[in-house]
Amino acid sequence: MSIKGMSQGLLRWVSDDQVRRVLTWDLLLPAVRQVLQAFTLGPDHCDGAVQPLRSRIKVNQHNGILLTMPGMMAGSSMTVKILTAYPDNSAKGLPSHSSTILHMDPKTGLIEAILEGNAITEMRTAAASAVATLEIMSARDDQRRGKDLVVAVLGAGAQAYSHARVMAHILKTDKVVVWARRTEAADQFCQTLQAEGIPAMVAATVQEAVVDADVINCCTATSTPLLQAAWIKPMAHINSVGAPHPDHQELEEELIRNAIVYTDSYNSAKNESGDVIKSGAAVYAEIGEILLQRKPVLTDRITIFKSLGLAVEDTVAAQLVCELLKAEENQ
Known part of the structure; x- marks a missing residue:
């Protein structure tokens, strides 16, 4: 679908349904x-990315938050995501989160496409967790390779669904x-x-869900610690995508303090993650440093990927979706 542009031509309008139809894990990962x-790599590198911390406006009278997330990939693609979070x-019967992405040409600054942002947000967040999980789990000792892994998912919302699907896609799991x-x-x-062919079962408690898990995905809206250190296997890996505010926590402080903590962004972790801020936990590495082989993967105890979400993840996902839709039209 297209709508009349602000200056010339047509703007592309992309729905969440279109995103889910064309964007696959094999393309997104x-x-x-x-x-x-x-x-x-940062903004000064020819292949780097540019993004500031997201801006926040609290809508206190309605228990809401308005966020904006601009990002640019090496001059090739530029976006701004506008996101609202209204838990009430x-x-x-309304969505608690809503987002829209403006996709722009960095050469002219003109908007080329407007995308519903919910599907992209769900999928790119899960994809980042999947990349971190693969990198960390591949460095585990040989005795665990080739074995069926137990995956736990805390939550039953959109992020939980995307995480369950992508973990079943990348890992050999029977549960x-x-x-x-x-x-x-x-x-x-x-x-x-x-x-969908994913071997899922319900646990009555958080402890029951995670006690045997090799990979744990925390995808909740909790503001107080939910996951306790005593419940976790010594070599488990945790993806924590909830508690993205300085006053919220998803993980018990003892758990994160004693784990090896990875993140998507040092700056976001120290300014936005209540789990990191309140516990005083040290963040060992950005997952990008591991991928660039600037630091080795450490796996001698529980590992945690604390994900705050990157605006440039929206940028590359939006660009990919637009390219896929254009390719369809040209067939």
């Missing part, structure tokens, strides 16, 4: 891997264990996964 490296919307605050939501979530 290499793109996100590249952008994690580009972010670490769920009780009204995906799901916990959610509402049992009926967990049941429905598992039924959806099972219909």
Whole structure:
């Protein structure tokens, strides 16, 4: 679908359904891997990425937040994502999160496409967790390679769904264990996964979900610690994508302090992650540093990938979607 542009020509309008139709894990994972490296290379590198910290406006009277996330990839693509988070919307039958991405030509600054941003946000976040998981798990000792892994997913929302799907795509697993605050939501979530051929089962408690897990995906809206150190296997890996605010926590402080912590962005982790800020945990590396082989992968204890989300992940995903749709039209 196209709409009349602000200055000339037509703007492309891209729906979430179109994104889900054309964007596959096999296409997205290499793109996100590249952008994690580009972010670490920085704005002065010819293959680097540019993005500031996201801006936030609290809408206190309605318990909401407005965020903007601009990013640019080496002069080749430029986006701004506008995101709102209104947790009380769920009780009204409305989405708690909503986002729109403006995709621009960096040569002219003109908007080329407007994309619904929910599907891209869900998929690129899960893709970053998948890239980190693959890099860290591949460095584990030989006795675990080739074995079926147990995957835990905490949450039953959009991020939980994307994480369950991508983990089943990249890992050899015979069990995906799901916990959610509402049992009926967990049941429905598992039924959806099972219909896609993913071996999912419901756990009654967080502890039950994670106690045997090799890979744990925390995808909740909690503001207080949910995951405790005593429940986690010594060599487990955790992807934590919740608690993206300085006053929120998803992980028990003892857990993150004693783990090897990776992140997508040092700057975001120290300024936006309540898990890092409140615990005083040291962040060992950006995952981009590992991918660029600037630092070795450390795996001698529990590992955590603390993901805050990068605007340039939206940039590469939006560019990829637009290219795929154009290719379809030219067939």
